[in-house]
Amino acid sequence: MTKRQFLGIVVIALLLVTGVVARLLIGRDPAVGGVHFNWPDENIFLLRFGAVRSAIVGGACLGLSGLLLQALLRNPLASPFILGLSAGAGLGAMIAAWSASVVGAGSVAWISFIAHGADGVIPGTVGSLSVLVLVYALGRRGGRLDPLTLVLAGTVVATICGALTLLVQSLMPPSSRGDSWMWFMGQVPELPSSGAMWTAIALLFCAFITSFQSGAALDVASTGDDEAESLGVSLRSLRIMLFICAGALASASVALCGPIAFVGFVAPHLCRLLIGSRHRALVPASVIAGAAILVWADAVRQSIDVGAGRLPIGVLTALIGGPVFLMVMRSRRMRAGEWSC
Amino acid sequence: MLKIDSLSFQYGRRSALKEITASCDAGKVVALVGRNGSGKSTLLRAIAGLAHPSCGSVSWRGQRLAGLAPARRALEVAYVSQRPSLSIDLTVHEMIALGRFAAKTRLDSILRIDQAIGLMGLDALKERSFHELSAGEQQRCVIARALAQHETNGLLALDEPFSNLDPGETMRVFGALQQSAKAGALVVVAMHDLSLVDRVAENVWWLEQGQMVATGAPIDVLTPTKLQEIFHCEFVRGAQGLTLSARV
Numbered sequence: 001m002t003k004r005q006f007l008g009i010v011v012i013a014l015l016l017v018t019g020v021v022a023r024l025l026i027g028r029d030p031a032v033g034g035v036h037f038n039w040p041d042e043n044i045f046l047l048r049f050g051a052v053r054s055a056i057v058g059g060a061c062l063g064l065s066g067l068l069l070q071a072l073l074r075n076p077l078a079s080p081f082i083l084g085l086s087a088g089a090g091l092g093a094m095i096a097a098w099s100a101s102v103v104g105a106g107s108v109a110w111i112s113f114i115a116h117g118a119d120g121v122i123p124g125t126v127g128s129l130s131v132l133v134l135v136y137a138l139g140r141r142g143g144r145l146d147p148l149t150l151v152l153a154g155t156v157v158a159t160i161c162g163a164l165t166l167l168v169q170s171l172m173p174p175s176s177r178g179d180s181w182m183w184f185m186g187q188v189p190e191l192p193s194s195g196a197m198w199t200a201i202a203l204l205f206c207a208f209i210t211s212f213q214s215g216a217a218l219d220v221a222s223t224g225d226d227e228a229e230s231l232g233v234s235l236r237s238l239r240i241m242l243f244i245c246a247g248a249l250a251s252a253s254v255a256l257c258g259p260i261a262f263v264g265f266v267a268p269h270l271c272r273l274l275i276g277s278r279h280r281a282l283v284p285a286s287v288i289a290g291a292a293i294l295v296w297a298d299a300v301r302q303s304i305d306v307g308a309g310r311l312p313i314g315v316l317t318a319l320i321g322g323p324v325f326l327m328v329m330r331s332r333r334m335r336a337g338e339w340s341c
Numbered sequence: 342m343l344k345i346d347s348l349s350f351q352y353g354r355r356s357a358l359k360e361i362t363a364s365c366d367a368g369k370v371v372a373l374v375g376r377n378g379s380g381k382s383t384l385l386r387a388i389a390g391l392a393h394p395s396c397g398s399v400s401w402r403g404q405r406l407a408g409l410a411p412a413r414r415a416l417e418v419a420y421v422s423q424r425p426s427l428s429i430d431l432t433v434h435e436m437i438a439l440g441r442f443a444a445k446t447r448l449d450s451i452l453r454i455d456q457a458i459g460l461m462g463l464d465a466l467k468e469r470s471f472h473e474l475s476a477g478e479q480q481r482c483v484i485a486r487a488l489a490q491h492e493t494n495g496l497l498a499l500d501e502p503f504s505n506l507d508p509g510e511t512m513r514v515f516g517a518l519q520q521s522a523k524a525g526a527l528v529v530v531a532m533h534d535l536s537l538v539d540r541v542a543e544n545v546w547w548l549e550q551g552q553m554v555a556t557g558a559p560i561d562v563l564t565p566t567k568l569q570e571i572f573h574c575e576f577v578r579g580a581q582g583l584t585l586s587a588r589v
Binding site for chain 2: 222231
C-alpha cells in the first residue's frame with residue numbers, strides 16, 4: 001500500500017468516526033422542537049446506536065456495490081440506484097411478500113423461505129440481478145456498452161420497477177403493507193430487523209473478501225476485453241462472481257434501509273480522488289466511505305428541522321449526489337469517450 | 342512452432358477467415374499484410390487465443406491456445422490490440438506492470454518492467470498518467486506491457502503497432518521486436534508499411550478476403566506486379582528495397 005493510499009484510507013476512516021460521534025450526539029426533542037447536542041441516556045443511546053449500525057452496514061454495502069459496478073462496467077456513472085438494482089431488489093422483495101400473503105406463506109415452508117428469506121434479501125437479490133442482466137442487454141449499442149445508454153436503460157427500468165412495486169403493493173391486503181411508504185423514500189432504521197442486519201453483514205464480509213482478492217484482476221479488467229483476457233484475467237468468471245456480489249449487496253442495503261440514492265455512486269468517486277484508482281485500496285476505502293457518507297447524511301438529516309418531522313434521508317443523498325453525478329457526466333474524460341468500452 | 346490448421350471464423354453470417362493454413366518456427370518475425378478488412382485482426386485474435394474459430398485450430402508448441410485458461414495462456418502469448426484502452430487512471434509504470442499479472446514468480450517482475458520501459462524509451466514518462474500521453478506514446482506503453490508480459494520463448498501478436506509512431510519510434514519498436522525474436526520468441530505483426538515489411542520481416546503472410554493468398558520471404562511474396570494488382574498503386578523494387586512510386 002502506498003503512502004497516499006494509506007493516508008487516504010485514514011482520512012476516510014476519520015470521516016466515519018466523526019460521523020458516528022456526531023450522530024450519537026445530535027438529538028431532537030419532539031416536545032420542545034429544535035436540535036440539541038448531548039450524550040443520550042441509555043434508551044435513547046440504543047436507538048441512536050441502532051441508526052448508526054444501520055447506516056454503517058447499509059452505506060458500506062452501497063459503497064462496495066457501486067465500486068464493483070463502476071469497475072466491471074467500466075462506467076463511472078454506474079451505481080446500484082442509477083442502474084435500477086435497488087428498484088429491482090425492492091420489486092423482488094415486494095413480489096415475494098405478495099406471493100406469501102396470497103398463498104399463505106406460513107403453511108408452506110419453501111414459500112416462506114423464498115418470501116421472507118433473510119428478511120427479503122434473497123428475493124431482492126433475484127430482483128436486482130434480473131434488472132442487471134436486463135440493463136446490461138439494453139445498454140449495448142453496436143456490440144459495445146455505451147455508458148450513457150446504460151444509465152438511460154437503468155433509469156427507465158428503475159421507473160418501471162418502481163411502478164410495478166406500487167402495483168404489487170396495492171394488491172396486498174392493507175394489514176400486510178406495513179410502513180412501506182417510508183421505506184420507499186429510504187430510511188436509516190433505529191431498530192433494524194436483525195435478519196436483514198445479520199444477512200447484510202454476512203454478505204458484506206463475503207463480498208469484501210472476494211472483491212479484495214480480485215483487486216488486481218479488476219485493475220487489469222479496466223483495459224479492453226481482449227487486452228484483459230490476453231493479460232490473464234478470465235473476464236467471464238470475474239464478472240459473474242462480482243456481479244452477484246454487487247446485486248446481493250444492493251439487495252441487502254435495500255432490505256435494511258430501502259432504496260437510497262447516490263451513496264453507491266459518490267463513495268467510489270470520493271475514494272478515487274483521495275487514493276487513486278488501484279482496486280486493492282479502493283475496495284476497503286469504498287466500504288468505509290459508503291458507511292461514512294450514510295452516517296453523516298443521517299447525522300445532518302437529524303439536525304435539519306423541516307417542520308413536519310425529519311427530512312427523508314433519500315432527499316438529502318439525492319441533493320448531494322445529483323450534482324456530483326452531473327459533474328462526472330460532463331467531465332473531460334466522459335466527453336473524450338475514455339470511459340466507453 | 343505456431344501451427345494454424347484449416348482455420349475458419351465467422352462474424353454472424355459473414356465469413357471473416359476461410360480455411361487458413363500456415364505455420365512458422367519460433368525465432369522469427371512474421372508480417373501479416375493485406376488490405377483493410379482482409380481478416381488480419383481476426384487472425385491475430387485467433388492466434389492469441391481470443392477469438393474462437395468456427396472450425397480449425399491454432400496451436401503453439403503443440404497446445405491449442407483457445408482451450409487454455411486465460412492465466413495459463415497469458416504465459417505463452419502476449420497480445421497488443423489496435424486500439425489500447427484503459428478506463429481508470431494509471432501511470433505509465435502501473436499500466437506496464439499489468440503485464441506481469443499472470444506471472445507465477447514475481448521476483449523478476451521489477452526487472453522485466455524496467456527493461457520494457459527502457460526498450461520503449463518511456464523512462465521520462467513512467468510517472469505520467471496514461472491518459473495524458475499522445476497516441477504514439479500510449480502505443481509504445483502497451484507494447485512495453487506486452488514485452489514485460491511475454492516469456493523469452495513465447496509468442497507476441499501485435500495488431501498494427503506502428504500506426505501512430507513516427508519513423509524513429511517505429512525503428513525503435515521494430516528493433517525491440519527483432520531482439521525478442523532473436524531471443525527465441527515468435528513475433529506476428531499486422532502492418533501496412535510494405536517497405537518496412539520488405540526490409541525487416543523474415544516471413545510474410547498475405548491475407549485477402551479472409552484467405553491466405555501467399556506466404557514466404559518478402560522478396561518472393563511482395564512483387565511489384567502483384568502489389569499493383571491488389572493495391573492499385575505502383576511499387577518499385579530497387580537497391581533500397583521496395584518503395585511506393587509517386588505515380589498512382
